[in-house]
Amino acid sequence: MCNTIARIAILRKKEELSIDIFGKQYLEVHGPIVTKIPGLRRYEQYHVVESTQPTGLGDEDYPRSSEPVDGFSKLWFDGLSSMETALKSDVMKVLGEDILYGFTCVNQIFCFTIHWFLLKCYSSNYFKHKKIILVT
Known part of the structure; x- marks a missing residue:
C-alpha cells in the first residue's frame, strides 16, 4: 500500500x-x-x-444525489502524519475563517481521507484541452 494520501472535501456554497x-x-x-x-x-x-443524470425515460432528469454539491477538492500529502501536522498549522486557522465567513458554511463541507490507487494512466494528450493552473 502506498503512503501517499489525499484529503477530499466536498463543498456546498x-x-x-x-x-x-x-x-x-x-x-x-x-x-x-x-x-x-x-x-x-x-x-x-x-x-x-x-x-443531473438522464433517466432514459423521456425528457426527465433526476439529481445524482439528494445533497447538492458545488465543488470538491483533493489535497495530497506524503502520509497521514504529514497531513495531521498540516491540519494543525496556522494556515488551517486562516482557512477555517474563510470557510466560516467566506464562501461556504462549516456544516456544508464534508471531508474524508483516502489512500489512492492508480488503475489506468491516460496519455498526456488526454489533458491537453483541460484548464490547468500551476501554483508555485
Missing part, C-alpha cells in the same frame, strides 16, 4: 451566492490560501458544472 461568485472565490481566494499549507504535495479543485 451558501444559498445566497451564485455559482459564478462561488467559483471565483473558491479559485481565486480560497485556493491560494490552501497552496500555503505546509507539507502539501498537490492540490486539485473541481468545480461542478452539471449534476
Whole structure:
C-alpha cells in the first residue's frame, strides 16, 4: 500500500451566492490560501458544472444525489502524519475563517481521507484541452 494520501472535501456554497461568485472565490481566494499549507504535495479543485443524470425515460432528469454539491477538492500529502501536522498549522486557522465567513458554511463541507490507487494512466494528450493552473 502506498503512503501517499489525499484529503477530499466536498463543498456546498451558501444559498445566497451564485455559482459564478462561488467559483471565483473558491479559485481565486480560497485556493491560494490552501497552496500555503505546509507539507502539501498537490492540490486539485473541481468545480461542478452539471449534476443531473438522464433517466432514459423521456425528457426527465433526476439529481445524482439528494445533497447538492458545488465543488470538491483533493489535497495530497506524503502520509497521514504529514497531513495531521498540516491540519494543525496556522494556515488551517486562516482557512477555517474563510470557510466560516467566506464562501461556504462549516456544516456544508464534508471531508474524508483516502489512500489512492492508480488503475489506468491516460496519455498526456488526454489533458491537453483541460484548464490547468500551476501554483508555485
